[in-house]
Amino acid sequence: MTELRIRAASPDEAEAVLAFWKESAQGTSVSDDVHGVTRLITRDPEALLLAVADGLIVGSVIAGWDGWRACLYRLAVLPSYRRRGISTALLRAAEERFAALGGRRADAMVLEANESGRRLWTAAGYEREERWRRWVKPLTD
Numbered sequence: 001m002t003e004l005r006i007r008a009a010s011p012d013e014a015e016a017v018l019a020f021w022k023e024s025a026q027g028t029s030v031s032d033d034v035h036g037v038t039r040l041i042t043r044d045p046e047a048l049l050l051a052v053a054d055g056l057i058v059g060s061v062i063a064g065w066d067g068w069r070a071c072l073y074r075l076a077v078l079p080s081y082r083r084r085g086i087s088t089a090l091l092r093a094a095e096e097r098f099a100a101l102g103g104r105r106a107d108a109m110v111l112e113a114n115e116s117g118r119r120l121w122t123a124a125g126y127e128r129e130e131r132w133r134r135w136v137k138p139l140t141d
Contacts, residue, residue, distance in 0.1 A: 002054050004086065006093045009048040013057075014038045017048070020057045025076035026114050049093050051077070051086045059086040063094035070103035075120070091124050109134075 009017055014037035021032065031040070040062070041048055051059030058081040062073040072094055077086045098106055108126055110117050118128075 004058070004089060005052045006049055006089055007052065008046045009037075009041055009050050009060075011038045011041045013050070014041070016057055017050070017060065020060060020078065021074065021076060024060075024078050025074055026111055026117065046097060049090055049097075051090055053081070059090050061087075061090040061094050063097050065098060065101050065103060070098035070101075070106045072106055072108040075108070075117070087120055088124065 014034045017037050018032060018034065029036075031037070037048070044064070047062055047064050049061050049063055050057050057078070059075075059077040061075040062071075064071040064073065072091075075087055075090060077090075095106060106126075107129075108121055110121055
């Protein structure tokens with residue numbers, strides 16, 4: 001692998017990001033479409049961080065900051081590039097972003113069934129929060 005670069009995604013990369021997530025991420029979201037990804041990047045141009053090697057998206061994390069909470073979503077690495085420190089580099093960049101914005105704690109959304117994901121988050125120093133559960137309500141049909 002040549003040099004790994006961590007950078008913010010651009011709106012014209014929405015389709016490439018979706019294709020990357022389809023191959024590399026577990027689970028789906030109601031925002032998994034070009035409009036949803038483009039809206040995220042337009043609202044917060046620094047939120048969607050990409051790891052790029054040889055012009056190829058090999059990793060991603062959404063580092064969402066709303067002024068109150070620092071939330072991590074879609075940490076994913078291309079299967080053929082795993083175990084090379086890419087998730088560590090992405091998390092470091094996300095955590096630096098949060099610290100610069102005044103974030104005090106980062107929260108990560110992790111699927112219960114994602115065994116490797118849970119191990120990754122634990123290895124990165126994150127702990128499961130037992131007191132809370134996520135409650136959701138779809139806003140569209």
